[in-house]
Amino acid sequence: MLYRTAGQFKTSYHADHALFPVKQDAWLLGIILIFAYAIIPMTASEFSFNALLIPVLIYALAALGLNILTGYAGQLSLGTGAFMGVGAYACFKIITAFPDLNIVVAIALSGFVSAAVGVAFGLPSLRIKGFYLAITTLAAQFFLVWLFEKWGWLYNYSSSGAIQVPNIKMFGITVAGPNAAPVTQYYFVLGVVTLVTWFAINITRGRIGRMWKAVRDMDIAAELVGIDLMKAKLSAFAVSSYIVGVAGALFVFLWRGAAEPNLFDIPLSFRVLFIAIIGGLGSILGNYLGAMLIVALPVVLGTLPGMLGIPIQSATVEHLNVMIVGATIILFLVVEPHGLARFWQIIREKLIMWPFPH
Amino acid sequence: MRRLMKTALLATAIATSAAFAGSAYAEDSVLLPNLSYRTGPFAATGTPLMNGQRDYMTMLNERDGGVNGVILNYQECETGYNTEKGVECYEKTKAEGAVVTQPWSTGITLQVLPKSNVDSMPILAPGYGFSAMQDGKIFKWAFNPPASYWDGASMILQNISGGNLDSLKGKKIALLHLDHPFGKEPIPLLETLAKKHGFTLLPIPVGLKEMQNQSAQWLQIRRERPDFVVMWGWGAMNAGAITEAVKTKYPMNQFVGIWWSGLDADLKLVGDAGKGYRTLSWSFPNNEAKVMKDIKQLVVDPGKSMLNTSTGEFDWVFYQRGVLISAMLAEGVKEAQKHFNTKVVDREQLRWGLENLDFSEAKIKELGLDGMIPPFKTTCANHTGHSGAWMLEWDGTKFVKASDVLQADRAEIDPLVAEKAKEYADANQPWPTNEECKL
Numbered sequence: 001m002l003y004r005t006a007g008q009f010k011t012s013y014h015a016d017h018a019l020f021p022v023k024q025d026a027w028l029l030g031i032i033l034i035f036a037y038a039i040i041p042m043t044a045s046e047f048s049f050n051a052l053l054i055p056v057l058i059y060a061l062a063a064l065g066l067n068i069l070t071g072y073a074g075q076l077s078l079g080t081g082a083f084m085g086v087g088a089y090a091c092f093k094i095i096t097a098f099p100d101l102n103i104v105v106a107i108a109l110s111g112f113v114s115a116a117v118g119v120a121f122g123l124p125s126l127r128i129k130g131f132y133l134a135i136t137t138l139a140a141q142f143f144l145v146w147l148f149e150k151w152g153w154l155y156n157y158s159s160s161g162a163i164q165v166p167n168i169k170m171f172g173i174t175v176a177g178p179n180a181a182p183v184t185q186y187y188f189v190l191g192v193v194t195l196v197t198w199f200a201i202n203i204t205r206g207r208i209g210r211m212w213k214a215v216r217d218m219d220i221a222a223e224l225v226g227i228d229l230m231k232a233k234l235s236a237f238a239v240s241s242y243i244v245g246v247a248g249a250l251f252v253f254l255w256r257g258a259a260e261p262n263l264f265d266i267p268l269s270f271r272v273l274f275i276a277i278i279g280g281l282g283s284i285l286g287n288y289l290g291a292m293l294i295v296a297l298p299v300v301l302g303t304l305p306g307m308l309g310i311p312i313q314s315a316t317v318e319h320l321n322v323m324i325v326g327a328t329i330i331l332f333l334v335v336e337p338h339g340l341a342r343f344w345q346i347i348r349e350k351l352i353m354w355p356f357p358h
Numbered sequence: 359m360r361r362l363m364k365t366a367l368l369a370t371a372i373a374t375s376a377a378f379a380g381s382a383y384a385e386d387s388v389l390l391p392n393l394s395y396r397t398g399p400f401a402a403t404g405t406p407l408m409n410g411q412r413d414y415m416t417m418l419n420e421r422d423g424g425v426n427g428v429i430l431n432y433q434e435c436e437t438g439y440n441t442e443k444g445v446e447c448y449e450k451t452k453a454e455g456a457v458v459t460q461p462w463s464t465g466i467t468l469q470v471l472p473k474s475n476v477d478s479m480p481i482l483a484p485g486y487g488f489s490a491m492q493d494g495k496i497f498k499w500a501f502n503p504p505a506s507y508w509d510g511a512s513m514i515l516q517n518i519s520g521g522n523l524d525s526l527k528g529k530k531i532a533l534l535h536l537d538h539p540f541g542k543e544p545i546p547l548l549e550t551l552a553k554k555h556g557f558t559l560l561p562i563p564v565g566l567k568e569m570q571n572q573s574a575q576w577l578q579i580r581r582e583r584p585d586f587v588v589m590w591g592w593g594a595m596n597a598g599a600i601t602e603a604v605k606t607k608y609p610m611n612q613f614v615g616i617w618w619s620g621l622d623a624d625l626k627l628v629g630d631a632g633k634g635y636r637t638l639s640w641s642f643p644n645n646e647a648k649v650m651k652d653i654k655q656l657v658v659d660p661g662k663s664m665l666n667t668s669t670g671e672f673d674w675v676f677y678q679r680g681v682l683i684s685a686m687l688a689e690g691v692k693e694a695q696k697h698f699n700t701k702v703v704d705r706e707q708l709r710w711g712l713e714n715l716d717f718s719e720a721k722i723k724e725l726g727l728d729g730m731i732p733p734f735k736t737t738c739a740n741h742t743g744h745s746g747a748w749m750l751e752w753d754g755t756k757f758v759k760a761s762d763v764l765q766a767d768r769a770e771i772d773p774l775v776a777e778k779a780k781e782y783a784d785a786n787q788p789w790p791t792n793e794e795c796k797l
Contacts, residue, residue: 045453046449051445159546161542162468164786166786167786167787255445258468314435
């Protein structure tokens with residue numbers, strides 16, 4: 001009923017290849033965007049911005065970056081956290097060296113630093129793949145976090161070894177730092193995330209995206225049909241690390257406000273990897289669904305006992321939280337091994353058929 | 359399975375709507391949250407402190423009905439020492455109407471410190487956080503009574519040098535520290551003192567991943583043969599270091615820890631072999647003090663405490679230090695009530711209260727905390743108060759006092775505080791300072 005496709009005729013190839021061949025998809029996206037841009041900012045509390053909305057968007061962006069590398073180009077990476085760190089530290093150095101620079105430019109530039117580092121650590125992918133490649137990205141993870149700790153220049157030799165975000169203005173409005181209003185930060189992050197997502201959707205649908213998918217599915221066959229493996233793999237590393245770097249810069253500048261090196265350690269990499277896997281490898285939508293499950297669900301569960309007035313110790317809630325989230329992850333993966341995005345696809349297909357099952 | 363999925367979806371929907379809604383709090387109570395960690399790698403050291411804090415508040419509510427008829431609503435928000443959870447807890451408790459935040463980790467303190475000005479939220483970080491917070495004119499909202507890490511470093515050096523720092527000339531002092539903002543805190547002061555008094559400082563960092571296995575660090579200590587090892591450790595790192603020191607037969611009387619490196623349980627592990635290990639402490643357990651007796655009678659015996667009675671946690675330095683921390687907070691509330699002639703204090707009023715804490719000898723006695731803490735007094739210009747501290751020594755079964763109250767060398771520390779506080783304010787412009795303070 002809701003998803004009736006009857007009557008939507010395609011009269012040209014162009015129309016058939018449109019981003020939303022089914023009208024309802026476009027409407028749904030429109031509704032989500034209205035929610036994200038208009039309704040949520042008007043109703044959400046400061047807690048929701050800082051503990052739910054902004055982190056979900058940033059984690060989804062990081063997962064999107066990883067998904068391009070792992071889901072689309074098939075190169076397994078365990079170094080996402082460190083590449084986020086590269087973006088964050090690059091942004092910190094750029095901002096402290098040029099305090100008058102527009103923060104959008106600084107974040108965009110720090111993405112390039114991260115992309116360069118990503119390509120450097122992606123070079124081994126030309127000779128090795130699978131688990132072996134995962135090990136080299138793991139090496140990147142350990143090396144970069146060690147570098148963040150030991151290289152004083154990166155954190156301007158501050159005695160605590162941590163980086164702190166100063167107040168940064170853009171067109172007269174404070175967008176980053178302690179004085180920034182959460183709603184401003186939310187709009188900033190949302191804007192960046194929307195832009196990057198639009199870019200990612202188009203790049204993965206086009207020539208480059210198909211090249212990546214061909215390499216993912218079988219690299220020898222891809223080479224035989226004339227795809228330059230080096231170009232394909234390194235471009236995947238570059239684009240992926242760029243997005244991850246931007247996510248890292250947002251992570252520190254628009255959300256955390258301060259960061260110490262061990263923040264970018266392997267648990268962060270795993271967290272982003274979980275989001276990508278549970279959301280669905282090789283999908284854009286999945287990153288958002290995964291981030292909601294991994295980032296937002298524990299926060300929501302943590303507030304439940306207080307809301308319902310259940311007298312329970314905070315530490316116990318934390319233990320229960322870990323168990324519930326763990327069980328949910330396993331449950332979702334058992335029910336749908338291809339992730340939440342595939343889950344949505346099945347629901348959508350059923351909706352198109354509904355109420356007649358055949 | 360389908361029904362299960364539906365239930366799950368429904369539950370998520372309800373949960374999401376609940377999270378967006380606000381929450382109410384009862385009249386005539388003040389919300390004093392604590393960002394606790396009873397889970398994670400630092401739980402072993404965190405739990406006794408949190409228990410002490412909780413039990414003092416419970417005792418006041420049971421015995422006196424709170425403070426001047428206002429119930430002290432002590433609530434914990436679990437962070438697991440994770441900075442990400444810390445932000446979440448800070449925002450959550452702020453939304454619930456908290457009048458104070460107790461971040462309990464230098465990393466979380468660094469994150470909430472810049473926000474404290476914007477949100478008008480007092481930060482109470484007793485004996486931890488950023489040493490420069492002492493400067494109350496610049497750090498209007500942050501408090502670290504009764505002693506800062508720089509005070510601690512200065513007192514340790516005084517004690518091991520026998521009162522004259524020049525006697526350390528030519529000696530080598532290793533600083534075994536957690537590789538984290540907390541562990542790096544004393545380095546600027548120690549470097550200055552090393553240059554001035556001619557001793558060698560050898561910082562040996564212990565990464566968060568190596569806390570339980572410090573063989574590499576102790577191999578370095580064995581090779582370098584420092585005259586003293588000073589430890590800035592926390593959580594699992596302390597137990598790791600002490601067992602490793604016993605294993606490598608490092609002389610215990612040359613091994614000194616800061617106040618967070620003196621958990622009774624860690625030394626009970628090694629027992630007699632740990633004899634001679636010293637830890638600086640601004641608190642001392644005294645089961646005969648009136649407060650401790652009241653807590654035992656009103657909280658522990660009726661089973662209202664989360665205390666682990668089988669390990670004798672009640673007698674530990676850390677448990678009773680937690681009691682003292684809550685006592686400082688409760689006194690802050692009381693001072694604010696008196697000064698503003700109100701019952702339920704708000705953030706601004708509590709800030710004033712914490713700025714005017716006066717733990718004089720007489721007050722300590724009146725509160726029933728005899729012998730548990732040296733006297734100190736905070737002012738609007740001095741948010742630390744400088745109680746001084748005792749050196750405690752492990753005698754094989756418990757910690758005993760091994761010195762009189764030591765005092766830090768103010769002439770060395772205060773200029774450094776002024777310099778670092780200014781540096782911080784400059785890096786975080788626009789940074790409002792307390793102009794009203796004329797001290």
